[in-house]
Amino acid sequence: MSDSKSYPKVLLGLMILVLIAFIPGLTMGQVSLSFSEIWQGLMGPADDPLTIIVRELRLPRVMLAFLVGAGLAISGAALQGLLRNPLADPGVIGVSASAGFGAVLVIHLGLASVSALALPLAAMIMAGVSTLVLIMMARRRDSLLMLILAGIAISSLMAAATSLVLNLAETPMTLRDMMMWLMGSLENRTYQDVMLAGPFIIAGAAILASTGRGLTALSLGEETARSLGIHTGQLRLSVILGTALIVGASVAVSGAIGFIGLVTPHLMRRWVGNDPGRLLLPSALAGGLLLMIADLLTRLPFAAGGGGLRLGVVTALIGAPVFLFILFSLKGRLK
Amino acid sequence: MSKLIASSLDIHYGDIRVVHQADIQLEAGELVILVGPNGAGKTSLLRALAGLLPYEGTIELNHIDLHKISDKERAKQIAWAPQLAPVHWPLTVKHIVALGRLPHMGPFDRLSSIDKAAITRALELADCSQFKNRLADEVSGGERARIMLARALAVEAPIMMADEPTASLDPAHAIRTMDILKAQAAAGAGVLVVLHDLALAARYADRVVLMDKGKIVSDGPAASVLSADNLARVYGIKALSGSKDGESWILPWQVL
Numbered sequence: 001m002s003d004s005k006s007y008p009k010v011l012l013g014l015m016i017l018v019l020i021a022f023i024p025g026l027t028m029g030q031v032s033l034s035f036s037e038i039w040q041g042l043m044g045p046a047d048d049p050l051t052i053i054v055r056e057l058r059l060p061r062v063m064l065a066f067l068v069g070a071g072l073a074i075s076g077a078a079l080q081g082l083l084r085n086p087l088a089d090p091g092v093i094g095v096s097a098s099a100g101f102g103a104v105l106v107i108h109l110g111l112a113s114v115s116a117l118a119l120p121l122a123a124m125i126m127a128g129v130s131t132l133v134l135i136m137m138a139r140r141r142d143s144l145l146m147l148i149l150a151g152i153a154i155s156s157l158m159a160a161a162t163s164l165v166l167n168l169a170e171t172p173m174t175l176r177d178m179m180m181w182l183m184g185s186l187e188n189r190t191y192q193d194v195m196l197a198g199p200f201i202i203a204g205a206a207i208l209a210s211t212g213r214g215l216t217a218l219s220l221g222e223e224t225a226r227s228l229g230i231h232t233g234q235l236r237l238s239v240i241l242g243t244a245l246i247v248g249a250s251v252a253v254s255g256a257i258g259f260i261g262l263v264t265p266h267l268m269r270r271w272v273g274n275d276p277g278r279l280l281l282p283s284a285l286a287g288g289l290l291l292m293i294a295d296l297l298t299r300l301p302f303a304a305g306g307g308g309l310r311l312g313v314v315t316a317l318i319g320a321p322v323f324l325f326i327l328f329s330l331k332g333r334l335k
Numbered sequence: 336m337s338k339l340i341a342s343s344l345d346i347h348y349g350d351i352r353v354v355h356q357a358d359i360q361l362e363a364g365e366l367v368i369l370v371g372p373n374g375a376g377k378t379s380l381l382r383a384l385a386g387l388l389p390y391e392g393t394i395e396l397n398h399i400d401l402h403k404i405s406d407k408e409r410a411k412q413i414a415w416a417p418q419l420a421p422v423h424w425p426l427t428v429k430h431i432v433a434l435g436r437l438p439h440m441g442p443f444d445r446l447s448s449i450d451k452a453a454i455t456r457a458l459e460l461a462d463c464s465q466f467k468n469r470l471a472d473e474v475s476g477g478e479r480a481r482i483m484l485a486r487a488l489a490v491e492a493p494i495m496m497a498d499e500p501t502a503s504l505d506p507a508h509a510i511r512t513m514d515i516l517k518a519q520a521a522a523g524a525g526v527l528v529v530l531h532d533l534a535l536a537a538r539y540a541d542r543v544v545l546m547d548k549g550k551i552v553s554d555g556p557a558a559s560v561l562s563a564d565n566l567a568r569v570y571g572i573k574a575l576s577g578s579k580d581g582e583s584w585i586l587p588w589q590v591l
Binding site: 212213216218220221 | 382385386387405406407408409410411413414415417420421422423424425426427430431434435437438440442486490
C-alpha cells in the first residue's frame with residue numbers, strides 16, 4: 001500500500017535465506033553429507049543409499065519444514081489482522097486443538113497402524129469440522145468477539161477431549177506415541193506427506209495472501225473498511241477457510257508446532273511495518289525459514305538422546321521467550 | 336451529477352426502531368447538515384445512507400437501488416468519515432490517508448501517480464502534511480479527526496458523508512473543516528454532515544435537516560429549520576441569532 005522501498009528487499013532477502021537454509025537441511029543429520037554427495041544423491045540412481053538419504057529422507061523433511069512454517073506464520077499474520085489482536089494465532093480459533101484431537105483419537109483407536117493416511121485425514125477432517133462450526137457461529141452472530149469466544153470454547157473442548165483420550169490410553173506404547181506426536185516432529189516424513197499436506201497448505205496460503213487489502217483496511221475498524229468497499233463477511237470467511245486448510249494439513253503431518261504463527265509476524269513488523277496486509281508474504285517466508293532452522297536444531301548431536309529432540313518443543317522453547325521479549329519491547333504501542 | 340434519494344426509510348437495531356419513515360435527498364453541489372438532539376437517529380440515518388447499515392425502504396444512488404450497487408462501486412461513489420474511528424495498528428498518517436484510495440485499486444495494484452496526487456491533496460486540505468510521517472497513535476484527538484477527514488477526502492468521491500467532523504477540533508480547525516466541506520460542495524460534490532454545533536450548521540448549510548426521535552421534523556434553509564419554534568420544541572432551548580455580512584448565525588443561549 002505505502003510506497004516503502006524496503007518491502008521488496010525484505011522479500012528478496014528472505015527468499016535467498018530460505019534457499020540457503022536448504023543446504024544444511026540436506027547436509028545435516030545422522031550421516032553428514034558434503035556438497036558433492038548431495039549432488040550425487042539428487043542426481044544418482046534411485047537405489048543408491050545417498051539418493052535414498054537425500055531424496056527420500058532429507059528433501060521431504062526440509063520441504064515440509066518450509067511449508068508448515070510458512071503456512072502457520074501466514075495464518076498467524078492473517079488472524080492477527082482479522083482479529084486486530086497481536087496475540088492471535090492459529091491456536092486461537094481452536095483449529096489446531098481440533099486437528100490434534102482427531103489425530104490422537106486415530107492413534108488411540110489403533111487406526112494409525114492400519115493406514116498411514118488415517119492420521120492426516122482425521123486431523124484435516126477435524127480441522128474442517130471445527131472451522132465449519134465456527135463459520136456457522138460467526139454467520140449467526142456477526143461479531144469478532146463471538147468468533148474469538150467460540151474459538152476459545154472449541155479449543156478448550158478439544159483439549160479436554162484430547163486429555164480424555166490420553167487418560168484412557170490402554171498401553172504405555174500408545175500413550176508414548178500420542179505424546180510424541182503432540183510434541184510435533186518432522187522426522188521420517190516422506191513424499192507422501194509432502195503430497196498430502198502441500199496442496200492444502202499452498203491453497204490455504206493463496207487464499208490468505210488474497211486478503212491483504214481487506215486486512216489493511218480493517219486496521220481502521222469494520223465500518224470504515226466496509227465504507228472502503230471491503231466485504232468484511234467474505235474477508236472473515238476467507239481467513240477462516242485459509243487457516244483451516246493450512247492448520248489441518250500442518251498438524252496432520254507435523255503434529256503440534258506452536259509459536260511460529262504468533263512470533264513470526266511480530267518479528268516481521270520491525271522490517272515491513274505494522275500494515276497487516278504487507279505482513280502476510282514476509283511472514284510466510286520468515287516462518288518457513290524459522291521452522292527450517294528449528295528443524296536443524298533438532299538434528300544437532302546433543303539433541304539425539306532420548307529418542308531425539310522434538311520440533312514442537314524447540315519452537316516453544318525458543319518462541320515463548322522471544323515472544324515475551326517482543327511483548328515487553330512494544331511497551332504501550334499496541335493497546 | 337450525483338444524487339442520493341432515500342424514501343420511507345426505517346432503521347432498526349434489534350427490536351428498537353431508531354429511524355422511522357425518513358425521506359431525505361442529497362444533490363450534487365449542496366452541503367446538507369443533519370442536526371438533532373442526542374439519540375435522534377442522525378448517525379444511524381447517515382450510516383444507512385452510506386450503505387453501512389441495513390434498512391427498510393428505498394435508497395437510490397443516481398436512480399439505482401443502493402442494494403444493487405457493488406461494495407466497491409459504492410465505495411467509489413460515497414466517501415465516509417466516521418466519528419472516532421479506531422486505528423488498530425501503529426500506522427503512519429500518510430499510510431492511513433492512502434487507504435482512501437483502496438476503492439480505486441485492484442487487489443494487487445500499487446499506488447499510481449493519480450492516487451499519490453489525491454493523497455497529497457487530501458493531506459494538504461485537511462492540514463495534515465506537517466505530521467504525515469508520524470504514527471497515528473502519537474497524535475492528538477483533534478489531529479486524529481483531521482486524519483480521518485483527509486482519509487475520506489482522498490477517496491475523491493462525488494458524495495461525501497461525515498459524522499461530527501468538528502467534534503474534537505479547536506475553533507480554527509472546526510471552521511477550516513467546514514470551509515473544506517463547503518469547498519467540496521462548491522466543487523460539485525454532494526456533502527452530508529451530522530453536526531451538533533448549531534452555529535456552524537446555520538452558517539454553512541445550504542440546507543438543514545432537523546431530526547427528533549427518529550423522524551425528520553424539518554428540512555429546508557437554515558433560517559426556517561432552526562426557527563425559535565423548532566429549537567424550543569425539539570431541543571427545548573432558546574437561541575440568540577443575527578446576521579453578519581449576509582450570513583446568518585445562531586447561538587444556543589438557555590434551556591427553556
